[in-house]
Amino acid sequence: MAVSGKKASKQFSSSTTSMTSDEDLQVYCQPCDEEGPRLPAHGYCTDCKEHLCHTCFTAHKINRLSKHHTLQDATNMPKILQQPSTSTHTGQFDVLTTLCVKHPQEMIKFYCNDHTEFLCSVCVTLEHQVASCKVNYIPDSSGDIIDSKEYQVILNAVNTTSDKFQQMVEDVKNMIYKSNSSLKHAFVDIKKFRQEINQRLDELERQAEDAAKVIEQDNKKHLKAVEEICEVITKSLKISADKIKQLNTSQQANKLFMELKLAEKTIQSVEGKAKQLLSYDIKEHNFQSNDVILNVFKKTKSLGTLKTFNKECQPIQIKSRQSSHEGEICVKTSKDEHNSHITGMTLLTPDLLIITDCDNYAVKMVDISSQSVSDQLQLDAKPLDITRVSSTELAVILPNIQTIKFISISSNKLIKKHAVKVDGKCHGISCYQEKLVVSYLNPAKLQILDMNGTILKTIAGHNIFSSPCDVISNRSSIYVTDCVMKTITRLNWQGDVIGSYSGMSDPCGMSLSDDGTVFVCDWERNVIEEISGDCSTGKVVLQDLKEPVAVCWCGETKKLYYSCLAMNKKHDNFLFIYKLS
Incomplete structure (x- = not known):
């Protein structure tokens, strides 16, 4: 027979385990057998359902957590090993083997509900006395945990949380892709x-x-x-x-x-x-650079900035603006046979505005600094709307001949270029990144074209438009006024409606501001409204006007230019200038 305490410890498997030696028939201390040498049992705890050696038996009566347990001495204790209460299923005995972080020589055996901490015996004695903390012996608490309601709830919570974080990865991937x-x-x-x-x-x-x-x-x-x-x-x-x-x-x-x-x-x-021949003034020349241009490049620290935007933004509140009248510019010239009828305008530079004079069949270049028309180009048909294609090129809508006419600018002169045909009576035009957006009244539709006039996409449907008039676009959105439905509709470049603003009487000309809001003329109400980029809110910025029909915003100077269609020369022949702050 091996000397007691010298044999390697065994794991307890079942009370019905076969025993083939005298030692196996001996009842031994179960706590000691789990962690060290096998010692003879001196007693038994009916609460823990464990046989105890003399040392463990004595400690069991002293420990705060177990001193109230019912103990049986060697005479009254069971003569065969008992399966612990924690073993409620067939399988291997669930042995506590996790070491305490604070006391590495001790095993974790307890749980403090008040502090939600796992404890060893030393932790309980020093920091979590029974009088102040609700401490449970883990084997006592875990008896009914298998397939319990807590098991199901926590497992579901773990799976839900795991799914949430997996979805978070997918969401972040999607956001990064965008x-x-x-x-x-x-x-x-x-x-x-x-x-x-x-x-x-x-x-x-x-x-x-x-x-x-x-x-x-x-x-x-x-x-x-x-x-x-x-x-x-x-x-x-x-x-x-x-x-x-x-x-x-x-x-x-x-x-x-x-x-x-x-x-x-x-x-x-x-x-x-x-002497007469020598009197001709012959001079030598050198080049004197424009310091303004040079200083601009010297002072400029970047080519531009990357601005963030959020498509799924909350409704934007339009800020209140202060306005001041800055004057008027007369745009009627000696070449004109009729009063001006300014239906479209676009800004080329802060000092150069290009306008379409519908009744006089003309495109005019307006010099803001001199407040005069610096050049005028006569066309074969009435121009209705105009858009900037590049710093030296424009595109003009000619509805009566279903044509887009391209115009270039060289040495401050307007020059006719090529033209492309469209498949209907066009009304409004806008250009963004070499894509043209054209609106049509009959049938009501919107088309996206390339610079050669090839149709890239057609957006139609009476549920979207009734009479789409003016159009304007930027990187993320296309805005269209509808004078019959009395709305401003916002679409993405795929043709999906992503916003709408109603409450206007007769919306017509539009212009985009530098922060993404839209200025819109309401011809019938005699006002200009500023509408948020998501079309959720709007506010009147200019009122008591005289039938405003076209508008253009200059972000650099914070000036708003608009024209009128009042059927009188007092208003129709002028561009009106307001500064907004």
């Missing part, structure tokens, strides 16, 4: 903006070179004139000199006298001519 997609659009915008800057600088360079070439041509003309005159004079003087020599040789004194006097008179005459 963010990266938006950055791709931003990269395109950056390149396009750089191209626009290059185009403008190229144009300014051409202007400077043209000015130098004009002076160069004038110099060439003057040189040619001088050469021709001097050649005639030298030939005449050579003939005179030869004749004088001949008369002197032949000693014809009378004729020589007369020829000398004529030569003297000729010399006096050509010397005066020489």
Whole structure:
């Protein structure tokens, strides 16, 4: 027989386990057998259902958690090992083997409900006395835990929480995908903006070179004139000199006298001519750079900024604005046969506004600084709306001939370019990133075209539009006014309706502000409203106007330009300017 305490410990499997030796028939201390040497049992705890050695029996009567347990001595204790209460299912005995973090020599056996902490015996004695904490012995509390309601609730909570975090990963992946997609659009915008800057600088360079070439041509003309005159004079003087020599040789004194006097008179005459030729102001030139442009690039720290936006935003409240009347610009010219009828306008630069004068068949360039029309281009049909395509190109709608006419700008002159046909009576036009959005009254629809007029998408349906008039667009949205439904409809570039604003009487011309809000003319109510980008709210910014029909916003100067259709020259021939702050 092996010496007691020297045999390796065994795991208890069942009260019915077969025992084939004298030692196996001996009843031993179960707590000691779990953690160390096997010792003979001295007693039994009916609450814990465990046999105890002398040391464990004594400690059991002293410990705060177990001193009230019912103990049986060696005479009255069961003579065979009992299965612990925690073993309510067939299988291996559930042994507590987790070490305490604070006391590494002790096993975790208790749980404090007040502090939701797992404890060892030392933790209970020092920090979680029974008098102050509700401490349970884990085997006592875990007896009914198998397939319990708590098991189901917590397991469901674990699965739900796990699913939540898995979904969070998918959501973040989706958001990052959308963010990266938006950055791709931003990269395109950056390149396009750089191209626009290059185009403008190229144009300014051409202007400077043209000015130098004009002076160069004038110099060439003057040189040619001088050469021709001097050649005639030298030939005449050579003939005179030869004749004088001949008369002197032949000693014809009378004729020589007369020829000398004529030569003297000729010399006096050509010397005066020489002074006249030399009086032409010939100057040398050097290039003096425009410090304004140079300083702009020196002071500019970035090409632009990346602004964040949220498509799923909450309704935006329009801020209150203060307005002040800045004056008017007369846009009627000597070429006009009728009063102006300004139906569309777009800003090329803060000092350059391009407008369509429908009744006078004209596109006009308005110089804001000089407050005058600096150029006027006559068309073959009435232009209704206009949009900026690039810094040097525009697109104009000609409804009566179902055409989009492209116009370029060079040396501050409007020049006709090519035209593309559309498949209906068009009304409004907007351009964003080389995509044209065109509205049609009959049948009511919206089309997205490329720059060659190829239809990329058609958006139609009486449930969306009744009479789509003016249209404007940006990176995420297309806005359309409907004078019959009296609404402003917001769509995405896939053609889905993502917002709508009602309550207007006769919405017409629109303009986008720098922060994404939309200025809209209400012709019947004589007001201009500012509507949030999500079309959830709106506020009147200008009122008591005279039939406003077209509007344009300049974010740099914070000025709003609008035109009227009041059927009188007092209003129709002018652009009205207000500053908003």
